[in-house]
Amino acid sequence: MRVNNMIARSFFILMFVLQPVVAVSAEESKCFSPQEQIPADSPGNQKLHFEQQFNVAENLRQAAASAGAEWLKTESLLVRAREEAASGNWNQALQITAKACQQAELALQQAQYESEAWKSRVIK
Amino acid sequence: MIKAITAGLIFLFTLAVHQPAFAGPAEDRRAFVAYFESRFPDIPFAEYANGIYAIDQDARNQWIEIEEFPPYEFAVEQGESLWQETFADGKSYSDCFNSSEADVRQNYPRVDGLTGEVITLDMAINLCREEHGQKSFEFGGEEILALSAFIAFESRGNVFDIMVDEDDPQALAAYEEGKRFYYSKRGQLNLSCADCHVASAGQYVRADHLSASLGHPTHFPVYRSKLGSMLSLHQRVAGCIRDVRAKPFDLQSTEYRNLEYFLTYMSNGLEANGPGARK
Numbered sequence: 001m002r003v004n005n006m007i008a009r010s011f012f013i014l015m016f017v018l019q020p021v022v023a024v025s026a027e028e029s030k031c032f033s034p035q036e037q038i039p040a041d042s043p044g045n046q047k048l049h050f051e052q053q054f055n056v057a058e059n060l061r062q063a064a065a066s067a068g069a070e071w072l073k074t075e076s077l078l079v080r081a082r083e084e085a086a087s088g089n090w091n092q093a094l095q096i097t098a099k100a101c102q103q104a105e106l107a108l109q110q111a112q113y114e115s116e117a118w119k120s121r122v123i124k
Numbered sequence: 125m126i127k128a129i130t131a132g133l134i135f136l137f138t139l140a141v142h143q144p145a146f147a148g149p150a151e152d153r154r155a156f157v158a159y160f161e162s163r164f165p166d167i168p169f170a171e172y173a174n175g176i177y178a179i180d181q182d183a184r185n186q187w188i189e190i191e192e193f194p195p196y197e198f199a200v201e202q203g204e205s206l207w208q209e210t211f212a213d214g215k216s217y218s219d220c221f222n223s224s225e226a227d228v229r230q231n232y233p234r235v236d237g238l239t240g241e242v243i244t245l246d247m248a249i250n251l252c253r254e255e256h257g258q259k260s261f262e263f264g265g266e267e268i269l270a271l272s273a274f275i276a277f278e279s280r281g282n283v284f285d286i287m288v289d290e291d292d293p294q295a296l297a298a299y300e301e302g303k304r305f306y307y308s309k310r311g312q313l314n315l316s317c318a319d320c321h322v323a324s325a326g327q328y329v330r331a332d333h334l335s336a337s338l339g340h341p342t343h344f345p346v347y348r349s350k351l352g353s354m355l356s357l358h359q360r361v362a363g364c365i366r367d368v369r370a371k372p373f374d375l376q377s378t379e380y381r382n383l384e385y386f387l388t389y390m391s392n393g394l395e396a397n398g399p400g401a402r403k
Contacts, residue, residue, distance in 0.1 A: 065371070068373070071311055071369055071371060072311065072312065072369040074371075103312070110309065118308040122303065123152070123155045
């Protein structure tokens with residue numbers, strides 16, 4: 001009985017500890033707003049800001065691809081974003097990245113929904 | 125407590141594992157055929173092998189004219205030359221297929237007993253080449269399309285009778301995956317194969333009618349007039365996937381092979397009538 005109580009207590013403590021970690025991970029994988037502008041400070045910060053957002057988008061794209069649900073233009077949008085960034089067009093690069101990120105996020109939502117929804121469409 | 129956690133984990137694991145959706149393959153096929161028979165009561169079952177020409181009379185009239193000088197004839201001739209090729213070890217394609225070219229098309233796709241993978245005709249051609257020390261053909265390339273066009277031409281009139289052994293978990297899993305792919309919405313337009321070729325079959329998409337899925341695989345490969353070349357079933361599927369703005373899979377990918385397995389099983393009882401001619 002005592003062992004069971006210990007397991008239960010450990011489980012709740014673990015959940016309590018993990019909660020903020022899970023919340024942070026979810027926050028990190030969220031796409032940013034397409035209206036977001038690159039902070040007008042040093043070029044180093046602009047690059048860093050773009051890279052952070054680009055990585056979020058690229059990770060989501062890869063997750064969608066792994067689920068077999070990637071949309072047609074997501075990858076090419078990211079290629080374009082990278083080209084714009086290379087030319088120093090940070091805001092343009094960021095807007096294209098935001099578009100790609102939203103596509104990847106929606107593709108993942110679609111895959112998640114379809115994992116069960118398809119069954120209702122089978123001809124009976 | 126431990127029992128409760130274990131039971132919870134087992135429940136979650138069960139949810140995670142793919143479960144066959146509702147009915148078995150035979151029941152699925154009966155319902156699939158019945159749907160189209162009820163939807164298009166004037167179309168005889170055998171006509172579905174002609175794809176859109178079973179539904180669209182104007183397109184059918186054009187197709188009949190086109191068939192007077194079949195545009196796939198050159199591919200069939202090239203395929204015949206390739207079929208007669210003797211490999212470096214003295215063997216040929218007929219050794220791999222254990223039959224004449226006239227007895228092949230309707231047997232594909234099938235599930236390999238060892239690997240559990242769906243083997244399509246194009247894949248079987250390349251496996252044959254590899255087994256006899258030949259370089260594989262590029263999927264979607266001129267040679268493999270010509271060879272499959274010749275095999276399809278010689279196999280005309282034979283009836284598809286694809287097996288899905290319900291006691292073989294690998295065959296059943298491949299079938300279920302193909303079925304899942306067929307009914308799943310994908311891409312930016314959020315459309316499934318079934319949305320266009322079941323629910324909207326016979327209706328217009330721009331200036332063309334949408335074909336019925338029943339009979340889709342029977343006439344491939346086809347000569348596509350707009351491309352001026354032959355086209356495999358997987359290339360056509362990739363075109364549809366692109367049209368709904370999803371990223372297409374590789375030709376002969378597991379996804380497309382499983383889909384072909386499902387679709388061809390649905391078309392059992394129809395004659396092999398490839399190669400076809402399409403707009």
